[in-house]
Amino acid sequence: xxxxxxxxxxxxxxxxxxxxxxxxxxxxxxxxxxxxxxxxxxxxxxxxxxxxxxxxxxxxxxxxxxxxxxxxxxxxxxxxxxxxxxxxxxxxxxxxxxxxxxxxxxxxxxxxxxxxxxxxxxxxxxxxxxxxxxxxxxxxxxxxxxxxxxxxxxxxxxxxxxxxxxxxxxxxxxxxxxxxxxxxxxxxxxxxxxxxxxxxxxxxxxxxxxxxxxxxxxxxxxxxxxxxxxxxxxxxxxxxxxxxxxxxxxxxxxxxxxxxxxxxxxxxxxxxxxxxxxxxxxxxxxxxxxxxxxxxxxxxxxxxxxxxxxxxxxxxxxxxxxxxxxxxxxxxxxxxxxxxxxxxxxxxxxxxxxxxxxxxxxxxxxxxxxxxxxxxxxxxxxxxxxxxxxxxxxxxxxxxxxxxxxxxxxxxxxxxxxxxxxxxxxxxxxxxxxxxxxxx
Numbered sequence: 001x002x003x004x005x006x007x008x009x010x011x012x013x014x015x016x017x018x019x020x021x022x023x024x025x026x027x028x029x030x031x032x033x034x035x036x037x038x039x040x041x042x043x044x045x046x047x048x049x050x051x052x053x054x055x056x057x058x059x060x061x062x063x064x065x066x067x068x069x070x071x072x073x074x075x076x077x078x079x080x081x082x083x084x085x086x087x088x089x090x091x092x093x094x095x096x097x098x099x100x101x102x103x104x105x106x107x108x109x110x111x112x113x114x115x116x117x118x119x120x121x122x123x124x125x126x127x128x129x130x131x132x133x134x135x136x137x138x139x140x141x142x143x144x145x146x147x148x149x150x151x152x153x154x155x156x157x158x159x160x161x162x163x164x165x166x167x168x169x170x171x172x173x174x175x176x177x178x179x180x181x182x183x184x185x186x187x188x189x190x191x192x193x194x195x196x197x198x199x200x201x202x203x204x205x206x207x208x209x210x211x212x213x214x215x216x217x218x219x220x221x222x223x224x225x226x227x228x229x230x231x232x233x234x235x236x237x238x239x240x241x242x243x244x245x246x247x248x249x250x251x252x253x254x255x256x257x258x259x260x261x262x263x264x265x266x267x268x269x270x271x272x273x274x275x276x277x278x279x280x281x282x283x284x285x286x287x288x289x290x291x292x293x294x295x296x297x298x299x300x301x302x303x304x305x306x307x308x309x310x311x312x313x314x315x316x317x318x319x320x321x322x323x324x325x326x327x328x329x330x331x332x333x334x335x336x337x338x339x340x341x342x343x344x345x346x347x348x349x350x351x352x353x354x355x356x357x358x359x360x361x362x363x364x365x366x367x368x369x370x371x372x373x374x375x376x377x378x379x380x381x382x383x384x385x386x387x388x389x390x391x392x393x394x395x396x397x398x399x400x401x402x403x404x405x406x407x408x409x410x411x412x413x414x415x416x417x418x419x420x421x422x423x424x425x426x427x428x429x430x431x432x433x434x435x436x437x438x439x440x
Contacts (some may be wrong), residue, residue, distance in 0.1 A: 015130055018189060019142070019146075022123065024150050026146075027150030027151065028174050030058055030270055033058075033232075034233075035156070037233070038051075043167065049355075055228075057110050058112065062345035063345045065114040067338045067339060069296055078126050081122050085115045086182050090295040091174050096108040120341055123143060124143065127143055133271035137357055150257075151257030152257035204335045204371070216329075226376035230369040230423050232351065234252070239369070259307070262311075263311060265320065275327075278382065279317055283317055287380065289313055321343075325339060354375070358371045361426070
């Protein structure tokens with residue numbers, strides 16, 4: 001009998017993979033517009049920078065939706081909430097595919113993003129609730145794996161469909177994937193009992209009095225925004241500046257996704273022991289690669305190589321960015337993941353906006369990489385400030401002291417925090433915490 005129990009604990013519930021499939025659809029929709037901007041701009045009679053605002057629209061919805069829906073759905077049945085959210089998301093894709101005007105398409109992106117943000121917040125809680133404590137990291141890895149696969153397969157597939165069947169076909173494809181995910185959620189996600197004690201909202205919101213939390217938000221937003229300032233306009237850069245045929249765009253976007261998958265794997269293994277080292281080296285690498293992209297944008301070989309390297313460096317830092325937020329906001333696990341999601345998408349909003357502004361000012365597509373590099377330089381400065389506070393004891397915040405006290409009292413902490421060096425390290429972080437937010 002013990003052997004049977006052990007076997008059950010080593011197998012991941014199929015429902016977790018259903019959540020991973022759902023995240024694949026969410027991630028594909030979020031990032032696929034990078035390869036669809038030119039045809040959307042032509043069809044909607046708008047400029048490419050205006051079309052780029054559709055990426056910002058999705059990110060704005062994620063920024064607003066993540067914390068709001070994380071709090072609003074605390075006492076709602078989780079299975080029912082997931083069904084409602086994936087349904088709304090799928091309808092948003094259909095609305096986008098049928099959109100007669102740019103304004104309708106913009107609105108459909110915002111609605112889809114709100115549903116996406118809520119699904120992430122609730123889906124993560126459901127995944128963790130379905131497995132034992134010692135399998136939480138694996139469960140979250142399955143969900144985040146859906147996002148990585150979206151970058152490797154979904155985004156280039158969307159670009160391929162847009163190239164050969166029109167950009168609307170990509171929205172129909174994501175809508176179909178959402179329908180499959182909905183069937184899976186309805187048939188495979190079990191009833192998850194709500195926690196007996198409702199989290200205290202006032203205590204959760206207290207984390208925002210901590211300057212290290214705000215520094216973590218700034219670092220995440222600038223690091224993500226810098227890369228997406230250039231990545232959002234990679235398709236026109238490849239065709240108009242590097243002179244590549246549009247048929248190459250899906251493959252190069254796929255190369256970015258492969259780099260993202262490699263970067264996530266390496267960064268996840270290193271960040272636990274060297275969090276600030278990963279942040280400094282990863283963001284520095286992104287800065288160098290962005291500058292190189294600006295300098296060598298007309299070289300086809302260079303832009304292909306840099307697409308892979310940018311994916312690698314950007315997602316290499318993602319586990320450390322996630323872990324840092326959980327370190328400094330340990331007193332509010334409900335909002336920690338939602339805040340990280342909002343910070344990433346704040347970057348995904350500001351980056352494309354800045355890139356579009358640069359293009360509108362007639363600096364050219366290559367200049368978006370210079371603008372992105374400026375954002376990552378600011379991110380490095382914020383990392384330096386955070387590290388200085390941490391080593392000087394300024395990082396010993398009330399929120400982390402509360403979290404540590406609670407963990408000791410319940411025996412839930414697996415050990416002392418290993419991710420942050422220096423005397424200021426006070427809050428525990430588990431391996432599950434390192435992957436408990438969507439990055440990317």
